[in-house]
Amino acid sequence: MSERLTFSDYDTDPSTLAQRLIGTRLVRFIDGERVSGTIIETEAYLGVEDKAAHSVGARFTDRTAPMFERAGTAYVFMTYGMHHCFNVVCAEVGDPCAVLIRALEPKEGFAVMRDRRGAKRKTPVRHADLCSGPAKLCQALVIDRAFTGVNLCEHPELWLEHGERFSHQDLALGPRIGVDYAQEWADAPLRWWVKGHPGVSR
DNA sequence: AGCCCGATGTCCT
DNA sequence: GGACATCGGGCTA
Numbered sequence A: 001m002s003e004r005l006t007f008s009d010y011d012t013d014p015s016t017l018a019q020r021l022i023g024t025r026l027v028r029f030i031d032g033e034r035v036s037g038t039i040i041e042t043e044a045y046l047g048v049e050d051k052a053a054h055s056v057g058a059r060f061t062d063r064t065a066p067m068f069e070r071a072g073t074a075y076v077f078m079t080y081g082m083h084h085c086f087n088v089v090c091a092e093v094g095d096p097c098a099v100l101i102r103a104l105e106p107k108e109g110f111a112v113m114r115d116r117r118g119a120k121r122k123t124p125v126r127h128a129d130l131c132s133g134p135a136k137l138c139q140a141l142v143i144d145r146a147f148t149g150v151n152l153c154e155h156p157e158l159w160l161e162h163g164e165r166f167s168h169q170d171l172a173l174g175p176r177i178g179v180d181y182a183q184e185w186a187d188a189p190l191r192w193w194v195k196g197h198p199g200v201s202r
Numbered sequence B: 001a002g003c004c005c006g007a008t009g010t011c012c013t
Numbered sequence C: 001g002g003a004c005a006t007c008g009g010g011c012t013a
Helices: A014-021 A110-118 A134-140 A180-185
Strands: A025-030 A033-045 A074-079 A083-090 A097-108 A158-161 A171-175 A189-194
Touching: A014 A033, A014 A083, A014 A097, A014 A189, A025 A097, A033 A110, A033 A134, A083 A134, A097 A110, A097 A134, A097 A189, A110 A134
Parallel strands: none
Antiparallel strands: A025 A033, A025 A158, A033 A097, A033 A189, A074 A083, A083 A097, A171 A189
């Protein structure tokens, strides 16, 4: 039986959590059905000093407010006017840190995923590409801003479960994607992924 | 009120 | 490798 992650699992710094979340299962409960995948790629956003983070300089707005909440809170934002990205908040209350979930290995609810990802498309999606990107997994699991601010420790439709344990050897570490504007933070090694996994983004 | 641009994905050449 | 969709957030004024 898989157990849901609790506050103590989330209660740490973003780099530690980003590594810890690799191998855990992201579960979305839709109309009585489990749609889920194993997390295979994450990025840490370090908060106030991190020029790539929305919370840089302790910027507090309607959008970023969930980042200031307790560890285990969901932070979902929209980008490019059409895509959503899902994050897990961590660290102390008031220290706005988060981990971006960038890719999953699909595990349950393939039909829902294909349906959500397949709409208006020429060629069908490759199985490994159902959740091979931060916006793709939000499409596949039907995650949007309705979920920003929810508590993943007790939400009935969205949570994380303990899953596979990858060894340190299985993981790779490198710079984050799409943050070239972040100057000295652009190259910081804060992205973790499962080495050689076909579902890792780009 | 107006402007710029993004923690991306898809399709085209 | 490049164009482009599409719109809310955050900043300037």
